[in-house]
Amino acid sequence: MSITAAIIGQGYVGLPLATRAAEVGITVVGFDIHPGLVDQLNSGKSHIDDVSDDELAAALAAGYRATSDAGDLATADVVVVCVPTPLAEEGGPDLSAVQAAARTLGEHLSEGTTVILESTTYPGTTEEVFAPLVLGDRLTLDENVWIAFSPERVDPGNPTYGIRNTPKVVGGLTPESTRRAVEFYEQFIDTVVEVKGAKEAEMAKLLENTFRHVNIALVNEMVRFCEELDIDLWDSIDAASTKPFGFMPFRPGPGVGGHCIPVDPSYLSHRVKAKLGYAFRMVELAEEVNLAAPTYVAERVWRQLNDQGKAAKGAKVLLVGVTYKPNIADMRETPAEPLAEKLLSWGVDVSYFDPYVPTWEAGGVTMTSATDVEKSASEADLVVLLQQHSTIDLDRVVAEAPAVLDTRGVLNPGDKVVRL
Numbered sequence: 001m002s003i004t005a006a007i008i009g010q011g012y013v014g015l016p017l018a019t020r021a022a023e024v025g026i027t028v029v030g031f032d033i034h035p036g037l038v039d040q041l042n043s044g045k046s047h048i049d050d051v052s053d054d055e056l057a058a059a060l061a062a063g064y065r066a067t068s069d070a071g072d073l074a075t076a077d078v079v080v081v082c083v084p085t086p087l088a089e090e091g092g093p094d095l096s097a098v099q100a101a102a103r104t105l106g107e108h109l110s111e112g113t114t115v116i117l118e119s120t121t122y123p124g125t126t127e128e129v130f131a132p133l134v135l136g137d138r139l140t141l142d143e144n145v146w147i148a149f150s151p152e153r154v155d156p157g158n159p160t161y162g163i164r165n166t167p168k169v170v171g172g173l174t175p176e177s178t179r180r181a182v183e184f185y186e187q188f189i190d191t192v193v194e195v196k197g198a199k200e201a202e203m204a205k206l207l208e209n210t211f212r213h214v215n216i217a218l219v220n221e222m223v224r225f226c227e228e229l230d231i232d233l234w235d236s237i238d239a240a241s242t243k244p245f246g247f248m249p250f251r252p253g254p255g256v257g258g259h260c261i262p263v264d265p266s267y268l269s270h271r272v273k274a275k276l277g278y279a280f281r282m283v284e285l286a287e288e289v290n291l292a293a294p295t296y297v298a299e300r301v302w303r304q305l306n307d308q309g310k311a312a313k314g315a316k317v318l319l320v321g322v323t324y325k326p327n328i329a330d331m332r333e334t335p336a337e338p339l340a341e342k343l344l345s346w347g348v349d350v351s352y353f354d355p356y357v358p359t360w361e362a363g364g365v366t367m368t369s370a371t372d373v374e375k376s377a378s379e380a381d382l383v384v385l386l387q388q389h390s391t392i393d394l395d396r397v398v399a400e401a402p403a404v405l406d407t408r409g410v411l412n413p414g415d416k417v418v419r420l
């Protein structure tokens with residue numbers, strides 16, 4: 001049976017999903033409200049690291065096309081919504097894109113369509129916020145439309161796990177909604193996991209992200225007192241990792257970045273507070289610890305310069321790797337930014353090297369990436385390794401640098417190299 005799928009939102013999540021579905025012969029319409037992006041995608045130029053121009057060309061040849069015409073949604077048998085769910089100014093959920101997409105669907109959807117929300121959000125959103133706008137007065141759940149939630153688990157830049165081999169959790173508002181959504185994903189995803197309902201699927205995603213957030217905060221807090229107690233926490237983590245059961249290693253770093261870890265747990269704590277009136281203390285504490293991590297790195301920079309008999313003011317500090325994770329160009333919520341801001345506020349002469357980020361604005365200063373990292377390292381007073389992109393020859397950077405602060409624990413500590 002040939003089906004047409006419409007994917008709403010052609011970003012980090014929607015575009016890889018669209019190209020994968022096109023690969024197995026599904027006719028895919030990629031809907032986005034960003035007209036410049038639609039033209040760019042139709043001309044074969046991808047804006048997402050995980051989708052190469054060649055993969056996009058193959059999808060276009062297989063029938064994929066991008067559109068900003070909501071009328072095209074009427075042709076879809078299945079619609080998947082992958083729009084952003086950021087935080088609002090006051091820190092709570094901003095569901096405006098989800099609501100806008102739902103209203104658009106309410107106007108244009110044909111009877112007989114299965115609608116799946118993938119945007120990360122608090123439990124209850126699909127039922128309480130999304131479905132009423134999709135259904136309106138025109139459509140009836142389980143009669144002429146079916147609605148499910150399936151959390152997106154994409155890990156940008158992960159060379160091992162992509163859309164196809166990352167199990168997909170699916171929970172519908174009704175058993176038939178679940179069944180239809182499972183049937184759709186089974187066409188192009190190896191393992192589809194059916195859960196009790198949409199709320200359980202929504203919560204599964206937030207549990208995954210909160211688990212990471214809390215465990216990263218645990219080691220980010222421990223690294224501070226371990227340093228003062230003269231204990232090499234990195235060594236202890238390696239030792240604990242030899243336990244074949246009951247332990248999973250998390251390592252300290254300059255802070256958390258990306259969309260999932262810093263943002264999603266706030267959706268959950270906000271929901272708990274709004275609905276039940278009490279705090280989700282684990283998340284609030286993890287937020288406090290992880291948000292303080294860049295400031296802690298700045299303090300360590302200050303101390304390392306001090307040990308060299310140098311003032312922070314006027315010192316040359318080279319930041320190496322400013323994205324939020326290695327080997328991708330993603331800058332969202334990168335902890336490099338609050339770190340640079342803090343250093344600049346102290347009068348530090350900050351520069352950076354990142355092959356993925358040609359220019360960068362931090363603390364009101366626009367900077368251009370150094371081109372020769374070894375030369376720049378030799379001219380700096382201190383090099384701070386924030387992100388170990390695999391294309392950077394770190395041994396050579398260390399050889400040239402007078403001193404290095406390694407926030408990732410990937411260099412051998414020694415005379416020059418100090419670990420966080």
Ligand SMILES: NC(=O)c1ccc[n+]([C@@H]2O[C@H](COP(=O)([O-])OP(=O)(O)OC[C@H]3O[C@@H](n4cnc5c(N)ncnc54)[C@H](O)[C@@H]3O)[C@@H](O)[C@H]2O)c1
Binds near residue numbers: 013085119120121
């Ligand atoms: N990026 C990740 O690593 C990741 C991982 C897991 C889950 N998620 C979740 O997936 C969702 C989407 O995130 P993303 O990273 O793909 O966002 P993104 O910003 O990369 O892309 C979203 C796209 O949606 C478009 N858009 C916004 N409002 C729209 C509307 N009303 N109609 C149509 N298009 C609209 C935007 O123009 C943009 O192109 C979020 O809820 C996010 O939390 C993201």
